[in-house]
Amino acid sequence: MVQVTDIVQLTKIASQVRRDIVRQVHGCQSGHPGGSLGCTDLLVALFFNIMKHSNQFNMKGEGEDLFFLSNGHISPVLYSVLARSGYFEVSELATFRKLNSRLQGHPTTHEHLPGIRMSAGSLGQGLSVAIGAAISKKLKKDSCLVYALMGDGEQNEGQIWEAVQFAPHHKIDNLIAIVDVNGQQIDGPTELVMSNRNLANKYSAFGWQIVYMDGNNMADVVTSLHTAKELCGQGVPVVIMMKTEMGAGVDFMMGSHKWHGVAPNDEQLLLALAQLEETLGDY
Amino acid sequence: MKEYTYTEKKDTRSGFGAAMTELGRTNPNVIALCADLVGSLKIDTFIKENPDRFVQCGIAEANMIGIAAGLSIAGHIPFATTFANFGSGRVYDQIRQSVAYSDKNVKIAVSHAGLTLGEDGATHQILEDIGLMKMLPGMTVINPCDYNQTKAATIAAANYEGPVYLRFGRPVVPVFTDAEQTFEIGKAWLMNEGTDVTIIATGHLVWEAVQACNQLAEMGINAELINIHTIKPLDEEAILTSVSKTSCIVTCEEHNRIGGLGDSVAQLLIKYNPLPQEYIAVDDSFGESGTPKQLMEKYGLDTDHILKAVEKAIKRKKAE
Missing domain, CATH: 3.40.50.970 (Thiamin diphosphate (ThDP)-binding fold, Pyr/PP domains)
Known part of the structure; x- marks a missing residue:
């Protein structure tokens, strides 16, 4: 993949990805725009700048960095960055959540969409899978890294903590976990639904190295990812606490859990698109 | 036998x-x-x-x-x-x-x-x-x-x-199977040919079924015995071929009668050849503490229960 190093250029790609997200969700009147918009800067930085990967998709991913999305409901952002990276035609984004599509509501390997290595949707499973892939890379003497993105609401799941316990014990140091700390989940603010209080301290107590990231500031996203990469290979897993705003980039979707899983109507779509520059051409 | x-x-x-x-x-x-x-x-x-x-x-x-x-x-x-x-x-x-x-x-x-x-x-x-x-x-x-x-x-x-x-x-x-056997997933093993009843067994119940077949032979009943080691995919052909000869069947498994081998076989028979079938399986209950032998007996999974089920299956066949 051609690496984009210019922050302005990355920000422009992110603007197009955000357009793709709201248009996908509007197109089927279904899906999860809030978390997708919040995580856009991270995924753009990973796929266009940080990760070593090939859009000539190979399931095994040998010699490539791997990305696993655990909070699978933010599929629109993943589908957009994959399409914009050339894994498949951007026009296919129009099929999102529609019958006979490879772009299922939640990502799946089952329809053979290039770029997807694991099904996700039922929460709490992606970190375990990423750990398995990381162990596999070590056994195969593959020095590339494995990334796993989770939600902060998802931290409610017990399996996450089984995995959080496992990784330091087994010195999984070729893994960068990322928690999208947007403070929102379906039923309301995380602090009210099920508090994650002192999340970073919890990871730290289990033996992880912590990196903090301003997840909606492209320069900081890139810098923090470099910091995390430098911490790899020291016998300790790395987690990034990524502070984001749900709905980032679309003012009326920001600051609330209400746009977690709601599609904009025609009028709202126009309002959203007016705030997002079309930089690469809409699909 | x-x-x-x-x-x-x-x-x-x-x-x-x-x-x-x-x-x-x-x-x-x-x-x-x-x-x-x-x-x-x-x-x-x-x-x-x-x-x-x-x-x-x-x-x-x-x-x-x-x-x-x-x-x-x-x-x-x-x-x-x-x-x-x-x-x-x-x-x-x-x-x-x-x-x-x-x-x-x-x-x-x-x-x-x-x-x-x-x-x-x-x-x-x-x-x-x-x-x-x-x-x-x-x-x-x-x-x-x-x-x-x-x-x-x-x-x-x-x-x-x-x-x-x-x-x-x-x-x-x-240990009664060959040390150097070939194992083909999804391929049933016909252990004994017979004409009076088909007994299909899986897991620990296969040995119980072997013993049952020995006793049935002494009683003059020719049981066909099939070892189904692969429950899915089911060797449908082996089962249908067998029941076309015997016209009744007993399925044996160490599992709830709901959802196990017996149900897979029943589904197959309903579609192609509905015939009397008896289940040797746990009758929709949890188990309990005990020795394996005691439990197999109490929950109806041992040789004696297979013999009774065979008798019942043959009787139903004759009544039809």
């Missing part, structure tokens, strides 16, 4: 362990995972000889299934091992999403299935796992009958591309 004999009794889980030792030496992609039950799963030798290819997961089965799925992506062949109860029902959603729906080449190899784990009681005696696993699209479900067949099944599972649920047990049982 064809003669089946044994010189020793061994546990099926040791057959799994022996296969893992062999696979450790012959297939560098095979990885063993375990959730704090290494001794029970008999994988000590594999671990000793391949320490880098063993992943101790602690008592955290959900994470183990996810790690196994991740390991398989680049071509490793993970065997996730624990007790059947903790490797099926406890982690159903992990198997469903991360293994089956993700089309991952993961082997879930579980011991202590069914009543015959004995004294630990119902919390550990899963009788619903065959049903749970066979409902998953793409999942292969194998339930071998003795040490040698378990060993052969394990090696066959490693050579097969796709998710497998391999179920075996704790007690020592007669």
